[in-house]
Amino acid sequence: MSENNSQVAQRIQKLEALREMGIEPYGGRFDGKINLVEITTQYGKTTKDELALNEISYRIAGRVISLRRFGKAAFAHIRDASGKLQVYFKKNLLDEEGLAIFDKLDIGDTLGISGKLFRTKTDELTLEAVQLTFLSKSLHPLPEKWHGLTDVALRYRMRYLDLIANPDVKKVFEVRSKIINAIRLFLTERGFLEVETPMMHPIPGGAAARPFITHHNTLGMDLYLRIAPELYLKRLIVGGFERVFEINRNFRNEGISTIHNPEFTMLEFYMAYADYNILMSFTEELFSKIAEETLGSLQFEYQDLKIDFTPPWKRLSYVEAISEHFNISMDDCSDEKKVGDLIKRSGLKLDGIHSLGKMLELLFDTGVEPGLNGPVFITDFPTELSPLAKRRPDAPHLTERFELFIAGREIANAFSELNDPQDQRGRFEAQSQQRDSGDEEAHQMDEDYLLALEYGLPPTAGEGIGIDRLVMLLTNQNSIRDVILFPQMRPMATPPSPPSEQTEE
Secondary structure, three states: OOHHHHHHHHHHHHHHHHHHOOOOOOOOOOOOOOOHHHHHHHHOOOOHHHHHHHOOEEEEEEEEEEEEEEOOEEEEEEEOOOOEEEEEEEHHHOOHHHHHHHHOOOOOOEEEEEEEEEEOOOOOEEEEEEEEEEEEOOOOOOEOOOOOOOOHHHHHHOHHHHHHHOHHHHHHHHHHHHHHHHHHHHHHHOOOEEOOOOOEEOOOOOOOOOOOEEEEOOOOEEEEEOOOOHHHHHHHHHOOOOEEEEEEEEEOOOOOEOOEOOEEEEEEEEEEOOOHHHHHHHHHHHHHHHHHHHOOOOEEEEOOEEEEOOOOOEEEEHHHHHHHHHOOOOOHHHOHHHHHHHHHHOOOOOOOOOOHHHHHHHHHHHHHHHHOOOOEEEEOOEHHHOOOEOEEOOEEEEEOEEEEEEOOEEEEEEEEEOOOHHHHHHHHHHHHHHHHOOOOOOOOOOHHHHHHHHOOOOOEEEEEEEHHHHHHHHHOOOOHHHOOOOOOOOOOOOOOOOOOEOOOO
């Protein structure tokens, strides 16, 4: 029997012994508990004499994360969602049930404890236990105390254990929640209505992406998991809502990397009677507010970069960015042959790319984007690359579109929405031709959306912001898996092995 299996067997024996003594190892409700942070905040500076004089009693509950036995006594640290507190067990203070629990106690067990506060000889605030209630028996040991759970793959697969062993991980997701709450408050205070749109679409739309396919048995039809909510949100603008947003889950059947997960969270919002210039200023205000709410500052570090959200942010056109990076003229960027020659000189492969827009996209994605530490707005994308964006009146081959880049990553994508149904139909037809040529991510024809446009979409500006990437930025995480509680993982042939035990001290 392996060491871990032996430890599990010992814990099961303790569980059975508790039941034989009439003690349920998986208890029920535990009323009257107080969060540990309230105790440490209120009495963190209270002296030993003051505690002895007032005899302050509390009921607490949490997981045992350390345990040191000394014959008829023991010290333990209990952790709940708010923090941790030391507990002192002394056998002559416990009743018969408390004694039984004390003898069968392991690190990882969850207890309810009643007792009074005092300070130890080392002046640590401590709860002296007088009554114990068993709430949950842990059948597996926790990770070894000093090294925690360090195997990255195991941390993602066993996130529950990661949260127990690595308290800093929990803080990341607390910040994530604050970011989403700050976004929701910012938008609702400015007259936006939060809405919900379908997650299963008859036609995948709103982005260039490969969808996941499912099947509805009753309807006898294939459906697609949402790649973006855009076309449904714009239908709502047609219907008379003027400001809407959705914090939504999207699904794209694409690669997995440090910045890509097949299932991810996006914010999308739409403003009637606005354009992309308004959205750039709006985005600066939104991001600045989020940083202030979560970090308390507009300046912060991400990896080895210094990021400053103080407006205004740099604005650079798509062609200007390529021109500056590759040291070619903007006129050359409109010459298909010269752009093709530049791609070959740069050691890149065309791989069947023939159009000027796709060539420029290759240069931008591989050469320009990684160096955009920003924040910087890249504006005026080629029409070929923006099938849902409004054309610039003075340059119809370009669109009123921007992407926001920070730390070499796209964080937001926005544009003045294309509201001309005839132009939109022509763009869809061009996308259909690209699909026929093998581009699986090209947009499909959507007659229902075109019909909605024919009823009249007012001038509208819309934006999508990657919540996961924004959380990465504000929590200084290098991988998207560190900001998603349960990232997608390749299945293992055998279940993961639990980590080494944290032993009693």
